[in-house]
Amino acid sequence: MTRQLLLLRHGKSDWDAGTDDFHRPLKSRGKRGAQRIGIWLAQEQLIPDLVISSTAERAMATAQKCCKAMGIYVKQIEKDKRIYLASPEELLQVLADCPADAQRVMLVGHNPGLEELLYYLADKSIKTPEDGKLMPTATVAQLQMPANWSSLKKGQAKLLQIVRAKSLPDKFPYPEPNSIELRNRPAYYYTQSSVIPYRINKGKLEILTIRSNQNKHWVVPKGIADTGLSLQDSARKEAWEEAGVEGNILEEALGTYRYKKWGATCKVTVYAMEVTNQLSDDEWEEQHRGRQWVSAKKAATSLKQVELVPMILTLEKQLLS
Numbered sequence: 167m168t169r170q171l172l173l174l175r176h177g178k179s180d181w182d183a184g185t186d187d188f189h190r191p192l193k194s195r196g197k198r199g200a201q202r203i204g205i206w207l208a209q210e211q212l213i214p215d216l217v218i219s220s221t222a223e224r225a226m227a228t229a230q231k232c233c234k235a236m237g238i239y240v241k242q243i244e245k246d247k248r249i250y251l252a253s254p255e256e257l258l259q260v261l262a263d264c265p266a267d268a269q270r271v272m273l274v275g276h277n278p279g280l281e282e283l284l285y286y287l288a289d290k291s292i293k294t295p296e297d298g299k300l301m302p303t304a305t306v307a308q309l310q311m312p313a314n315w316s317s318l319k320k321g322q323a324k325l326l327q328i329v330r331a332k333s334l335p336d337k338f339p340y341p342e343p344n345s346i347e348l349r350n351r352p353a354y355y356y357t358q359s360s361v362i363p364y365r366i367n368k369g370k371l372e373i374l375t376i377r378s379n380q381n382k383h384w385v386v387p388k389g390i391a392d393t394g395l396s397l398q399d400s401a402r403k404e405a406w407e408e409a410g411v412e413g414n415i416l417e418e419a420l421g422t423y424r425y426k427k428w429g430a431t432c433k434v435t436v437y438a439m440e441v442t443n444q445l446s447d448d449e450w451e452e453q454h455r456g457r458q459w460v461s462a463k464k465a466a467t468s469l470k471q472v473e474l475v476p477m478i479l480t481l482e483k484q485l486l487s
Contacts, residue, residue, distance in 0.1 A: 168269075168310060168311075168313075169268075169269050169270065169271075169310075169311040169312070169313060169315070170212070170269070170270040170271075170308060170309065170310060170311060170326075171261070171270075171271055171272075171273065171287075171308075171309045171311050171323065172207070172212065172214055172270065172271065172272040172273070172306055172307070172308055172309075173272075173273050173275075173280050173283065173284060173301070173306065173307040173309070174203065174228065174229075174232065174272055174273065174274045174275075174305075174306045175274075175275065175276065175277060175280050175301045175302070175303055175304065175305050175306075176192070176196070176200075176220075176222070176224045176225045176227075176228040176274065176275070176276060176303060176304070177192050177193075177195070177196025177197060177198075177199040177200045177224065177227070177228045177231070177303050177304040177331070178192065178193045178195045178196035178199060178303045178304065179191065179192055179193060179196055179224040179303070180192065180193045180196075185223075187222075188222050188223065188250065189222075189223045190222075190223060190224055191223050191224060191227065192223075192224050192227045192228065192231075196224065196227075196228065196303060196304060197227065197231050198331075198336075199303065199304025199331035199332070200227070200228040200229075200231035200232045200235075200304055200331070201231050201232065201234075201235045201338065201351075201352050202235075202304070202331045202334040202335070202336075202338075203232050203235075203304055203305075203306050203329070203331050203334070204231065204232035204233065204234065204235025204236045204352070205235050205236075205334075205338055205339065205343060205352060206306075206329060206334050207232070207236055207306070208235065208236045208237065208343040209339075209343040209344055212270065212308065213236050213237075213238065213270075214238075214270045214271055214272035215268060215269055215270055215271075216244070216264060216265070216268040216270070216271045216272070217229055217233060217238065217242065217243045217244065217271075217272045217274065218243075218244045218245075218246050218249065218260060218264075218271065218272070218273055218274070219243055219244070219245055219246070219249065219273075219274040219275070220246070220247075220249035220250045220252075220274060220275045220276060221245045221246070221247045221249075221250060222250045222276070225249070225250070225274050225275055225276065226243075226245070226274075228274055228304070229243050229274040230243065232274070233393070234352070234354055234392075234393045235338075235352045235354070237354075237393055238393065238394070239392075239393055239394020239395070240392070240393070240394070241394065242394075246260055248260055249273065249274075249275040249276070249279075250275075250276065251276060251279070252275065252276075252279045253279060253282070254279060254282045254283040254286050256279070257273065257275070257279055257280070257283045258283070258286075258318055260273070261273070261315050261318060262315055262316045262317070262318070263315075264315040266314075266315070268315065271315075272306075277301060280301055280307075281300050281301050284300070284301065284307055284309075284325070286320055286321075287309060287311075287318065287320070287321070287322060287323035288309070288321065288323060288324070288325045289321045289322065289323060289324055289325075290324075290325070292325060300328070301328070302330060302332075303331075304330065304331035304332070305328060305329065305330045305331065306328070306329050307325065307327075307328045307329075308325075308326040308327050308328075308329075309323040309324060309325055309326060310323060310324040310326055311323050335348070337349060337350060338350070338351060338352045338353065339353075340353045340356070340430070341353045349428060349429055349430045350428040350429040350430070351428040354390060354391065354393055355390050355428060355432070356428070356430060356431065356432045356433065357390070357391045357397075357432075357433060358388060358389060358390050358391055358400075358432055358433065358434045358435070359388070359389070359391050359397040359398070359400040359401040359404065359434065359435050359436075359437065360386055360387060360388035360389075360401060360404070360434050360435070360436045360437070361386060361387050361388075361401040361402065361404060361405045361415065361436070361437050361438070361439045362386050362420065362436060362437070362438050362439065362474065362477065362478065362481065363386065363387070363405055363409055363411050363413065363439050363441045364438060364439070364440060364441065364481065364485075365440065365441050365459070366485065366486075367459070369486075370461065370462075370486075371461070371462045371481070371482045371485055371486060372459045372460065372461060372462070373386070373459070373460055373461075373462055373465035373478060374386075374409055374411060374441060374444075374457060374458070374459055375457065375458055375460055375465055375468065375469060376408055376409050376452075376455045376456065376457045377455040377456045377457070378455075378470065379455075381455070381456070383469075383470035384458075384465075384468045384469055384470065385469060385470050385471065386409075386469065386471075386474065387401070387404040387405045387407075387408040387409050388404060388408075388434060389403075389404040389407075389408070397419070397435045397437070398415050398417070398437055401415060401435075401436075401437045401439070402415055402439070405439055407451070407452065408452055408455065409450075409452075409455075409457055410444060410445035410449070410450030410451070410452070410453070410457070411439075411441045411443065411444045411445070412441070412442065412443045413439045413440045413441040413442040413443065414439065414440045414442060415437050415438070415439045416437060416438045416439070416440075419435050419436060419437055420436045420437060420438055420477040420480060420481060421435075421436055421473075421476070421477045421480075422434060422435050422436065423436070423471065423473035423474075425471075436474065436477055438481050462478050462479070462481075462482045465478055466478050466479065
């Protein structure tokens with residue numbers, strides 16, 4: 167059985183983030199690089215059946231961005247703390263623990279470990295590029311591997327290619343990996359879901375609104391629909407992360423609206439959610455936003471998205487009529 171190994175170095179990270187090495191995040195350039203690699207892998211039909219990532223912030227973010235671009239649910243990514251700052255010997259042990267039926271494995275990690283592993287596995291000497299960087303950030307190496315993950319020896323693999331994100335197109339095909347239409351972000355960015363969190367208080371409808379990221383407007387939770395999740399579950403996730411609430415989402419959507427962003431049109435599907443639990447401000451991770459319960463009338467006049475107004479009025483009529 168022919169197997170393949172994809173070695174992916176994390177994207178460009180932010181050295182000015184003011185955190186320790188383990189928690190250093192990706193820069194915007196690093197995020198785009200991870201997405202471009204994901205699109206390229208999808209175009210080349212090189213989607214892995216097993217993704218294993220270092221638990222460091224920059225590696226996990228790279229794995230997630232890459233997998234979403236490929237259409238892989240991020241929950242399928244296996245986290246392995248051994249990969250962080252691992253030696254080639256430690257990375258070989260990670261590979262040895264792969265399931266026997268894994269045919270294409272992607273390992274997301276760091277240098278110098280990945281480069282040293284690549285030199286170890288390749289059956290021929292690898293020519294160093296003119297810039298002296300074999301695997302700069304957001305670079306993937308594809309190797310043809312022997313049939314057994316558990317006993318890899320020096321020189322047993324064939325290096326097929328090394329691809330750098332910066333050598334790939336800046337824009338992304340939409341909606342399919344080989345589509346002619348190009349956009350500024352991967353296709354999944356343009357499908358979004360939103361939730362209107364509500365409660366009935368003294369016989370009247372109240373809506374929970376939150377501040378936008380820049381604290382300029384009042385909004386309701388909204389985000390890119392996660393690959394692998396339904397629109398309802400993505401909306402539920404946004405409510406938890408952005409507003410610190412959970413509850414029962416009505417099965418039927420209140421409606422949809424569209425807006426321009428990233429050089430194209432995003433479609434947002436909106437759901438209503440009866441709030442059953444609200445985190446305290448101390449427990450709420452995004453408490454910097456601020457949130458408030460307001461009447462349906464005030465929500466209709468204060469929310470940035472005017473398209474939500476008829477949906478709120480419809481919800482009020484459904485619940486209180």
